Amino acid sequence: MDYQTIDEAASKWGVSSRQVRAYCAVGRIPGAIYEHGAWRIPWDAVKPVRKSRTKAQEKSVLVILEKERKTKLKGGLYHRLQIDFTYNSNHIEGSRLTHEQTRWIFETKTLGQLDGDMPVDDVVETTNHFRAVDTVISTAKAALTENYIKRLHAILKSGTTNSRQDWFAVGDYKRLENTVGEFDTVKPAAVHSEMARLLEEYGKCGHTLEDIAAFHVRFEAIHPFQDGNGRVGRLILLKECLKYDLTPILITENIRQFYYKGLSEWQKNDSKRRRLMDTFRTGQDTFAAMLRHYGHSVAADLADQRDGR
Helix, strand or coil, X not given: CCXXXXXXXXXXXXCCHXXXXXXXXXXXXXXXXXXXCEEEEECCCCCCCCCCCCCCCCCCXXXXXXXXXXXXXXXXXXXXXXXHHHHHHHHHCCCCCCHHHHXXXXXXXXXXXXXXXXXXXXXXXXXXXXXXXXXXXXXXXXXXXXXXXXXXXXXXXXCCCHHHCCCCCCCCCCCCCCEECCEECCCHHHHHHHHHHHHHHHHCCCCCHHHHHHHHHHHXXXXXXXXXXXXXXXXXXXXXXXXXXCCCCCCCHHHHHHHHHHHHHCCCCHHHHHHHHHHHHHHHHHHHHHHHHCCCCCHHHHCCCCCCC
C-alpha cells in the first residue's frame, strides 16, 4: 500500500497538519499507522467528515477533569492523568519510583511494597505533585502570575530535604546561581525582573500552542527556582493548555531526549523550533489517545482550535 505524510494529506484536504495528526491520534483515518516517530496515511484515505457537535462533545478537557476530581471518580481520565503526568514529570528529573509505585501511592495513600532503599524525597515530591495537579485543575482559568507560579513551587517542594536548608527558598526565587547542563541561567538578582517581563509579554500573545511553547522555553532558561523548575514548568504547560482549550501535553520517557533537544535548540532559528513543536504535538497525541480510551470525543477538535494554523 502507498502512504502519504501528514503534510501531504493536510495539503490535499485543505486543513492544518495539526488537524490531520489529531485525526490519526483518535482513529478517524482508517489504515493510518504510526511508526518511527511519524504517521503514515494511506494514499487513498478520505478526509474525515466533521462530526456534529453533541452535548458530550462540547465538554472541554478541563470540565471533564474538574467533574471527575470533585466526584473522586476512580479509573477515569483524571485518575490516569494524575498517575501518568506525575510519574513522567518526576521520572524526567530522576525519581526512582516506578509507574506502579506511583499508582499505588495515588490510589492507596500508602507506600506499598518498595524494592530496596527509596529516597524519601521521591515519595514526598510524588504526593506533592498530586496536590499540584489538583491545584492546576481547580485554578486553570486563573491569571498566570509570579505569585501563582511561586505557589506551585511551594506545593511541590514542601517537606522535602531541600526545604529544611537555609539556602533553599520554598515558594520563592533562587538565592544561589544554578545551571542547566552546560548553560548558565539568569542570576538570582535578575530573576524577578526577567519573570515580570516574560509574564507581561506572554499576556499580550495569542496563547497558541507555539506561544505556550515559547513561554516554556524562556521559563526554563530563566530557571527561577533553586530546584523543581522542570516540574513547575510542565505544570504551567498543563494549566495553560487547559485554560485555552488545547489538548494537554504529556512528555513521556520515549520523547524525553527530543524534549531536551528542542529546549536547547529553540533560540537558534525558526527551523530548529520545529523539533520542540513536533515533540509537544506528539505529547498531545499521547493525551488524545488517552481521551479516546476513556470515551471522550473532544481531542480532534481541541487540538486545532488555537494552534495558530
